[in-house]
Amino acid sequence: MKIATWNVNSIRTRLEHVINWLNQNPVDVLCLQETKVIDADFPRQPIEKLGYHLYISGQKAYNGVALISRQPLTDVSAGFCAFLPNLDPEIDQQKRVITGVLGDVRIINLYVPNGSAVGNEKYEYKLRWLKVLREYLQAILKSDAAICMCGDFNIALEDKDIHDQVKIDNHIMASVPERQALQDVLSLGFADAFRKFTAEGGHFSWWDYRTSAFKRNLGWRIDHHYLTSALYERAKNCIIDVEPRKLTQPSDHTPVIVEF
Amino acid sequence: MKIATWNVNSIRTRLEHVINWLNQNPVDVLCLQETKVIDADFPRQPIEKLGYHLYISGQKAYNGVALISRQPLTDVSAGFCAFLPNLDPEIDQQKRVITGVLGDVRIINLYVPNGSAVGNEKYEYKLRWLKVLREYLQAILKSDAAICMCGDFNIALEDKDIHDQVKIDNHIMASVPERQALQDVLSLGFADAFRKFTAEGGHFSWWDYRTSAFKRNLGWRIDHHYLTSALYERAKNCIIDVEPRKLTQPSDHTPVIVEF
DNA sequence: GACCATATAG
DNA sequence: CTATATGGTC
Numbered sequence: 001m002k003i004a005t006w007n008v009n010s011i012r013t014r015l016e017h018v019i020n021w022l023n024q025n026p027v028d029v030l031c032l033q034e035t036k037v038i039d040a041d042f043p044r045q046p047i048e049k050l051g052y053h054l055y056i057s058g059q060k061a062y063n064g065v066a067l068i069s070r071q072p073l074t075d076v077s078a079g080f081c082a083f084l085p086n087l088d089p090e091i092d093q094q095k096r097v098i099t100g101v102l103g104d105v106r107i108i109n110l111y112v113p114n115g116s117a118v119g120n121e122k123y124e125y126k127l128r129w130l131k132v133l134r135e136y137l138q139a140i141l142k143s144d145a146a147i148c149m150c151g152d153f154n155i156a157l158e159d160k161d162i163h164d165q166v167k168i169d170n171h172i173m174a175s176v177p178e179r180q181a182l183q184d185v186l187s188l189g190f191a192d193a194f195r196k197f198t199a200e201g202g203h204f205s206w207w208d209y210r211t212s213a214f215k216r217n218l219g220w221r222i223d224h225h226y227l228t229s230a231l232y233e234r235a236k237n238c239i240i241d242v243e244p245r246k247l248t249q250p251s252d253h254t255p256v257i258v259e260f
Numbered sequence: 261m262k263i264a265t266w267n268v269n270s271i272r273t274r275l276e277h278v279i280n281w282l283n284q285n286p287v288d289v290l291c292l293q294e295t296k297v298i299d300a301d302f303p304r305q306p307i308e309k310l311g312y313h314l315y316i317s318g319q320k321a322y323n324g325v326a327l328i329s330r331q332p333l334t335d336v337s338a339g340f341c342a343f344l345p346n347l348d349p350e351i352d353q354q355k356r357v358i359t360g361v362l363g364d365v366r367i368i369n370l371y372v373p374n375g376s377a378v379g380n381e382k383y384e385y386k387l388r389w390l391k392v393l394r395e396y397l398q399a400i401l402k403s404d405a406a407i408c409m410c411g412d413f414n415i416a417l418e419d420k421d422i423h424d425q426v427k428i429d430n431h432i433m434a435s436v437p438e439r440q441a442l443q444d445v446l447s448l449g450f451a452d453a454f455r456k457f458t459a460e461g462g463h464f465s466w467w468d469y470r471t472s473a474f475k476r477n478l479g480w481r482i483d484h485h486y487l488t489s490a491l492y493e494r495a496k497n498c499i500i501d502v503e504p505r506k507l508t509q510p511s512d513h514t515p516v517i518v519e520f
Numbered sequence: 521g522a523c524c525a526t527a528t529a530g
Numbered sequence: 531c532t533a534t535a536t537g538g539t540c
Contacts, residue, residue, distance in 0.1 A: 009530085010533060034530085036534070061534045062529075114530060122529095154530095208530085209531035252530080252532075269540090270523060294540090296524070321524045322539075374540055382539095414540090468540090469521035512522080512540085 001260045002027040003107060005150040005223050006244075007206070007253035011035040011066065014251055015043050018068075021244055022050060027257060028070050029102060031109035033152045035064030042066070057095045065098045065109050065151070073100030073107075080132055083139040091132055099140075105231065105260070106144040108137075110151035118175045126154070130181035137188050141228075149190060150225040152206075152253065155182050157192070160201025161221035173222055190226035193238040193258045205240050206253045214245055225258040234260045261520045262287040263367060265410040265483050266504075267466070267513035271295040271326065274511055275303050278328075281504055282310055287517060288330050289362060291369035293412045295324035302326070317355045325358045325369050325411070333360030333367075340392055343399040351392055359400075365491065365520070366404040368397075370411035378435045386414070390441035397448050401488075409450060410485040412466075412513065415442050417452070420461025421481035433482060450486035453498040453518045465500050466513045474505055485518040494520045 004027045008014040011032060022030065030052075035042065037058050047054050047068055057078035058064035067073060077083070077099055079092030096111040110133070115126035140147065155178050156162045168174045186192075194203070204219025213219065225238060238258040245254040264287045268274040271292060282290065290312075295302065297318050307314050307328055317338035318324035327333060337343070337359055339352035356371040370393070375386035400407065415438050416422045428434045446452075454463070464479025473479065485498060498518040505514040 013533070034533090116529080209533090211531085213531095249532085273523070294523090376540075469523095471521085473521095509522085 001103065001105065002257055003029045003031065003105075003148050003150060003225065004255045004257040005031040005033070005109070005152070005225065006255040007033040007111070007152040007223060007251060009034050009036070009251040009253065011064075012037055012041070012043060013249065015046060017244055017247055017250070019046060019050065021255065022052070022068070025241065025255070025257070026070070029073075029107055030068040030255075031107065031150055032066040032068065033064070033109070033111035035066050036061055037064060055098060055100055057098045059093075059095045063095045063111055065095060065111055067098055067100050067107065067109055069100070069102060071102060073102055075106075076100035080136045083136055084132070087132065091129070096129075097136070101144070105146045105148055106140065108140070108147060108149040108151075110149065110153065112151065112153045112155065114154045115172050115178065117172055118170050123172070123178075127177060127181050130178070130185060134185045134188065137185065141188060145228060146231040147190070147228045148225055148231060148258065149227075150223075150256075150258070152223050153182065154222055155179060156220050156222050157182060158201075161204075163202075163204065163218040163220070165218050173220060186226060189228050191229065191232045193225040193227050193232065193235050194221070194240075194256070196232065196235055197238055203240055205256050207245060209252050223253055223256045225256065227258070231260065236260060261363065261365065262517055263289045263291065263365075263408050263410065263485065264515045264517040265291040265293070265369070265412070265485065266515040267293040267371070267412040267483060267511060269294050269296070269511040269513065271324075272297055272301070272303060273509065275306060277504055277507055277510070279306060279310060281515065282312070282328070285501070285515070285517070286330070289333075289367055290328040290515075291367065291410055292326040292328065293324070293369070293371035295326050296321060297324060315358060315360055317358045319355045323355045323371055325355060325371050327358055327360050327367065327369055329360070329362060331362060333362055335366075336360035340396045343396055344392070347392065351389070356389075357396070361404070365406045365408055366400065368400070368407060368409040368411075370409065370413065372411065372413045372415065374414045375432050375438065377432055378430050383432070383438075387437060387441050390438070390445060394445045394448065397445065401448060405488060406491040407450070407488045408485055408491060408518065409487075410483075410516075410518070412483050413442065414482055415439060416480050416482050417442060418461075421464075423462075423464065423478040423480070425476075425478050433480060446486060449488050451489065451492045453485040453487050453492065453495050454481070454500075454516070456492065456495055457498055463500055465516050467505060469512050483513055483516045485516065487518070491520065496520060
């Protein structure tokens with residue numbers, strides 16, 4: 001089973017890239033983030049014409065997540081409230097969570113808030129959101145054992161996940177509080193699939209559009225697959241496909257694929 | 261000598277179309293309107309690399325005219341005030357006029373105000389502008405005999421220059437006062453090059469982007485070459501090239517070419 | 521309908 | 531730098 005994650009930065013702008021990539025990379029599930037489109041306007045036909053099933057949770061202009069699956073998924077739901085019914089539903093106004101089950105694996109597709117800059121309002125929201133994510137996973141873990149939680153986490157846990165031209169100190173996506181908040185999430189029993197196979201740094205999944213960051217390979221590894229232990233044991237490989245970032249009008253992120 | 265006029269509706273968006281068209285249509289002078297760019301940002305290199313000389317008068321977002329010429333032009337100037345120094349310079353804030361001389365022909369490239377809707381403020385400006393144009397031409401006629409005045413006039417002088425699905429009565433670009441204002445201009449001694457060769461209606465140079473107007477051929481002939489009498493006699497043909505309007509991301513106007 | 525400006529986000 | 535929303539123009 002192959003599960004990929006890709007922040008496409010607008011599915012409508014990136015539709016051709018996604019279709020071409022799926023044709024060349026027949027994964028079982030492709031998790032998209034930043035689809036940036038309401039459900040009614042999602043380009044559903046072109047995906048389904050390729051033989052995939054589609055599950056989406058989008059909004060206007062921002063955020064938005066989608067699951068593209070070769071086989072039908074079961075128990076699909078969007079938002080934290082699906083597993084935390086007592087939660088203030090306001091947390092699900094931003095469409096950042098969608099989940100479904102394939103075989104014995106629950107896939108959780110996340111678009112973690114970026115946070116803008118350390119200390120501001122959006123940063124506080126990011127930390128609060130990660131706390132809710134932890135509760136959400138606790139609820140899910142009551143019923144599901146094999147979980148693949150993937151997506152754009154907007155956090156690089158280790159300095160070696162970040163190019164060396166940036167002052168990491170208190171930088172958004174690398175600050176101690178957000179790293180700690182993510183570690184608190186992972187402490188429920190998740191491990192980074194990529195790090196099972198690759199120890200060294202210099203592997204990135206996101207390069208800022210600005211300052212020719214990709215050309216200079218000034219990237220960050222912020223798109224992850226976090227697996228519960230039994231699934232982590234089954235992981236056969238986890239690779240970053242840099243090719244789509246080389247295309248014209250690329251997303252600033254590139255796909256990451258785990259195989260079981 | 262071939263002189264073309266083309267409202268490109270943004271030279272930056274249409275640069276490739278213009279380059280391809282020039283390669284396939286080696287005219288002596290191409291007059292552009294609605295370049296929509298300040299002079300500093302005009303894509304000068306790609307035009308000059310093709311072997312053309314470039315003379316521009318642009319502004320931010322709106323209007324803007326340019327002369328693209330195989331040979332250098334002489335006596336190039338922009339704005340009405342170049343020939344009417346006592347005029348309030350405010351009239352030249354909108355970049356709608358550029359002129360230059362090739363051989364014995366003075367080319368005047370115009371972007372006549374659209375006028376928005378009959379009776380409103382912009383319409384009054386259009387009528388005032390056409391009065392100033394008349395004075396401008398009177399000044400030029402003191403020194404120049406052979407004049408090719410071309411561009412987007414935003415006026416269809418005859419009903420047969422307009423498709424038959426529109427209520428022409430008092431319609432902008434067809435109202436009596438603006439037609440009269442243009443006739444007053446032409447009465448200085450100008451004649452429509454296109455009508456030297458083609459009497460029938462149904463020939464258009466502009467089709468609204470909306471309501472699939474081009475597909476249904478619901479167009480207007482509002483882009484013209486008006487020639488002084490001696491030059492009118494020398495005119496060998498005048499044709500509308502509809503092809504560029506068929507391209508993807510086209511301008512809403514298409515080129516018109518006169519040959520002497 | 522397509523373009524530009526501005527604002528916001530990343 | 532590359533997206534989207536809104537408002538203005540044609």
